Amino acid sequence: MKQHIELSPRLRLAADLVPQGARLADVGTDHAYLPACLLLEGKIPWAIASDLRQGPLNRARETARQYGCGDKMAFRLCNGLAGIRPGEVDAIVIAGMGGETIAQILEAAPWVREEKIPLVLQPMSSLPELREWLEKNGYAIAREQLAQEGDTLYVVMGVTAGEMGEQTPGQLWAGRQSRDPLRGEYLAQQERKLRRAVEGMAKSRGEETQQRRRELEQVLSEISAMKEEWQKWQM
Numbered sequence: 752m753k754q755h756i757e758l759s760p761r762l763r764l765a766a767d768l769v770p771q772g773a774r775l776a777d778v779g780t781d782h783a784y785l786p787a788c789l790l791l792e793g794k795i796p797w798a799i800a801s802d803l804r805q806g807p808l809n810r811a812r813e814t815a816r817q818y819g820c821g822d823k824m825a826f827r828l829c830n831g832l833a834g835i836r837p838g839e840v841d842a843i844v845i846a847g848m849g850g851e852t853i854a855q856i857l858e859a860a861p862w863v864r865e866e867k868i869p870l871v872l873q874p875m876s877s878l879p880e881l882r883e884w885l886e887k888n889g890y891a892i893a894r895e896q897l898a899q900e901g902d903t904l905y906v907v908m909g910v911t912a913g914e915m916g917e918q919t920p921g922q923l924w925a926g927r928q929s930r931d932p933l934r935g936e937y938l939a940q941q942e943r944k945l946r947r948a949v950e951g952m953a954k955s956r957g958e959e960t961q962q963r964r965r966e967l968e969q970v971l972s973e974i975s976a977m978k979e980e981w982q983k984w985q986m
């Protein structure tokens with residue numbers, strides 16, 4: 752029987768933000784490496800591995816079998832949190848999905864906010880949309896950290912019910928100031944991405960595109976200022 756799972760840096764960071772001793776739901780689990788790893792490490796006593804599709808859920812069962820932790824796991828085939836009842840879990844991970852999908856999953860499960868369940872969210876896209884949705888729907892981003900895999904930086908958020916105050920356009924785009932050592936590189940990447948988008952839009956004559964270009968220019972100047980502040984803080 753295999754005893755140890757080596758998580759990728761992205762999943763390792765998400766796993767590290769799970770509270771000790773929590774009964775965990777891993778939504779969109781696919782291979783279920785994260786909950787299986789935390790069970791093997793003894794950090795959590797029990798987990799629900801859930802997925803929208805049968806193929807990934809079969810992979811989750813296979814991981815549990817290989818690592819001998821199936822007796823501490825339940826498997827649910829469901830959309831988001833639809834198959835998980837309030838009171839069953841103390842923490843939820845939603846990793847490896849688009850920010851808009853994560854927001855839809857939370858929108859459909861208001862009990863998560865009412866019960867103040869701690870969340871670990873790892874969006875792959877639409878981060879500004881997710882940050883804005885959280886702000887406007889009674890969630891606060893308590894922390895954001897970064898994980899690096901090759902050239903890609905992944906954001907992992909620790910989120911709880913609460914007020915976080917209004918985020919500026921730049922903060923929606925790049926998160927609030929954090930002391931993560933990868934923050935400088937993250938801001939530089941976002942700056943490059945925004946600059947490319949703004950330059951691409953400059954060629955278009957459409958009023959809608961020009962309006963969007965002006966908005967992104969504002970975000971770009973805010974992020975450049977954040978990056979400068981970060982560099983000063985590093986000296």
Ligand SMILES: C[S@@+](CC[C@H](N)C(=O)[O-])C[C@H]1O[C@@H](n2cnc3c(N)ncnc32)[C@H](O)[C@@H]1O
Nearest residue numbers: 778779780781802803804807829830831846847
């Ligand atoms: C890219 S995998 C991520 C797997 C793992 N969480 C990770 O971060 O490595 C995304 C998984 O989410 C599942 N998924 C997508 N939308 C979902 C939804 N609305 N509810 C539950 N699972 C969903 C997919 O079937 C897929 O297995």
